[in-house]
Amino acid sequence: MSTETPLELKKTVNLPRTGFAQKANMGQSEPARLKRWAELNLYDLIRRAGAGREKFILHDGPPYANADIHLGTALNKIVKDIVVKSRTMLGYDSPYVPGYDCHGLPIEQHVERALAEKGKKRADLPVASFRRACREHAADALQRQTRDFQRLGIFGLWEDPYLTMSNHFEAETARLFGRFVERGYVYKGARPVYWCVYDQTALAEAEVEYREHTSPSVYVKFPLDEGTLDGKAFKRELLGNEDDPRPVFFLIWTTTPWTLPSNLGIAVNPNFDYVAFDNGGEVYIVAADLLNDVAPKLGIAATDPGAPLDGTSTYLDRVLKTFPGSRLDRLEARHAWLDRPSLLMVGEHVTLGGEADAETELDVREARDKKATGKAGTGLVHTAPGHGHDDFVIGKAYGLDIYCPVDSAGRFTAEVEHFAGERVFEANPQIVDFMRARGVLLFSEEYAHRYPHCWRCKNPVIFRATPQWFVSLDAALPDGREFEQDEDGRAVSNFTEDMTGEPVSLRAGALREVERVEWVPAWGEERMRNMLRGRPDWCVSRQRVWGVPIPVFYCRACEAEVADPSVVNHVADIFERESADAWYTREAQDLLPEGFRCGGCGGAEFTKETDILDVWFDSGSSSVAVLEKYEGLRWPADVYLEGGDQYRGWFNSSLMVGLAAHDRAPYRAVVTHGWVVDGQGRAMHKSAGNSVSPNEVIKESGAEIIRLWTASSDYHEEMRCSPEILQRVSEAYRKLRNTARFALGNLDGFDPARDAVALPEMLELDRWALSELDRVIERALEGYRTYEFHTVYHALYNFCTVTLSARYFDIIKDRLYTSAPRSHARRSAQTALNYIADALARLLAPLLAFTADEIWENLPEFKAGALAPSVHLAEFPVARREPDAGMQARWERLFEARDVVLRALEEARAAKLIGSGLEAHVRLEADRKTYDLLEQYRADLRYLFIVSQVSLTLLPEEAGALRVSVGRADGQKCERCWNYSTRVGEFTRYPTVCERCVEALAEIEAEGGAA
């Protein structure tokens, strides 16, 4: 025993000490850490560390390089980053090459506006100069996005992202078009496509959006042509006499009166019943099931005005004849006012739901929903093959012209009598008035419905037949070919070598691949299948210039098309050197192979196609253009991860390109995320004032808050975000940070190599904490493996706030602070804390990329130089300890007892019986079972409850499991540990401390003083 002066008590308490600050101060700490990562070349270090490991490739869907990032873009990149970081820490080599979608209409429009501001017109510029301006705009925008993505802590090859406007990408896009040509998928034809009359371009399906729109709904009569033999026979059947003076009319219904001048036919369903009914001098034909709906609209009085309209007999005695729709097949009507026939045709697409599906093919389910609801129309569908998909299909089948007398600006051409030069939407009311004056309009009203609109200018679109390039979904091609790999592990197709096997179309191939792909969430499979089933041929041409030109030539002499894969590849090689600008700067002769001649006429002069490829063809080409180009990547990717709108967009076009290139889907799994909405679940709009700007959140709270918000939301569903929600996320962040800080602070002076206690020698409570850690490790790793990141977050958050903060840390605080620094009891707790802090840093790293690295740097082993320079070079922890089910069950019960005691203490505090829990003496009465457990842990109970004294007695049977009463602790408060003890004052050297502290102080003195 030392004879020196007693120690100063305050200095003998082990207070936490750490460089891990309580306040994150992310405004400064995050940029500093980004700088450190850059100096480390961290992304390269991760690549080198992963060399030789099994690969995991997330292929980036390219955001559009036009505007700054918004919360949805940030979310998308963060979820991808969580995938890449977690796969890396699961032991994969997971390189991430980000990309940008650089071509397309919005950039052209932006550049046009910028030119207009300078008083210039696009037409004043050569195409190559205009394209240069587009290129510069995209380059600017993507640089800003890159800066913002990096600020969010997203790791990737940011110095060399893939750009759809790079020479290589443009060349590959052209080559892939050649591949589609080579395989016989490409054709040129007039077909109705979505057309924006304001932007004057065809639109892809993914470029139209449905909005509410009010259209004129009109009921129009088309007379039966009684001049034909068939017409005569039919009239005889209906009226018993072909000379009956009453004319017979087919009633059609439409919400697009402007398509009536293009009417060439009337479609009916062969399986429905139709009726001819008398309307005092005229005979009308409608579907039998719609008679009661149509007749009142025409102002026809019910036979019995008192009878309810929903009755079936209301108009029955007006019916002259009932017959199946098939009876009408190939009869002829006359156009309602033009001197031309309108052919009766039968088609299953005709429904009782009103509109034909011409405008609703985009979303098959939407069309089905519409069919299922309410009756409208007449069961006779006005058919204009140039203005609708179903119209086109049935018109083709019946040999009708694909007639489209509407120009690119939406104006009727000169051949349209009465309305030439009128814009179609403005012609609608004129046509209605015209028909009324002519007496062919029976009824009209305003009709609100969902109608496709242009995604850019938000105006309603039309269907318009124009010459376009198409990729056929149904052209059958040989199948049964196996996917092969070359020596570098890249996918190659042996299509050209092996043409045997059963034919398969792109659609059939795609549907086959859908079954092989893993869809997360699982409903994605059905969604994709529906998209593919309803998808019409892919219109890949656009009448614009900022994109990849369709590398096709036309013979000047005979007008033959030159769509030849070897010519395409020749052009692509030029693009590879000079970019696709070459198409506009070189003459056709300088783009064709030397001495090229027309295969038809031998001509040597050619013109160039002026259309470019759909941007979805560009981005769809990325699997080949990127995965097969960048070192370390491979085709196919393991996962594509995008928003749910990409089922009809990028997932779809990528699948088509994958099939053309390698007969396979370019992805093994597809993960989708939901939309970002505001706190009430409404869409975010700048104009509505409810949008959350990621850059502002970063400025105020740090990128970590956006990352944690992303991680904490179930991203498969709609994700809500608002200032209040972010406030809660910040609160959660503080709790996680404080948990890490407690662990790190109490590891001060702990050297794991020297001080760690072997697991079997650890105190049981510490072993319990590690078994809980094992459970959370397992849960987190399972969440990472299955892309369920919100379950990772919730597991870690609950572990930190409940298991650690509210239980374990609360209990061991006394031991950590008051035991001798090197005592076994304290070292045991520190051993557990070291495992916990290390595991938290690793498990949190994919979610909290910055903070986890900060935890990492404050671990004792990091400071000892025993750890990698960043947590992002580490792997996830492994749950190694054998689970001790008996021990876990005992502690569960002890914590149940603790909850009862804590409630009793709370009541005692409220009654002012005690202040702190250490002023309490807890008396427990327990039944046999509980008593036996508590008795086993009698010495631990006061620490478990954080009180000074606990006494325990056995309760007779039937009196309940546990009773708790709280009294004041006996003895005096120890100056050092604040526990009460009857023995304070017994010790002369330290008269103000308890027996426990005296022992600790002796140890400290023996070790040579305070730590």
Ligand SMILES: [Zn+2]
């Ligand atoms: Zn538009």
Ligand SMILES: [Zn+2]
């Ligand atoms: Zn020719």
Ligand SMILES: [Zn+2]
């Ligand atoms: Zn004490």
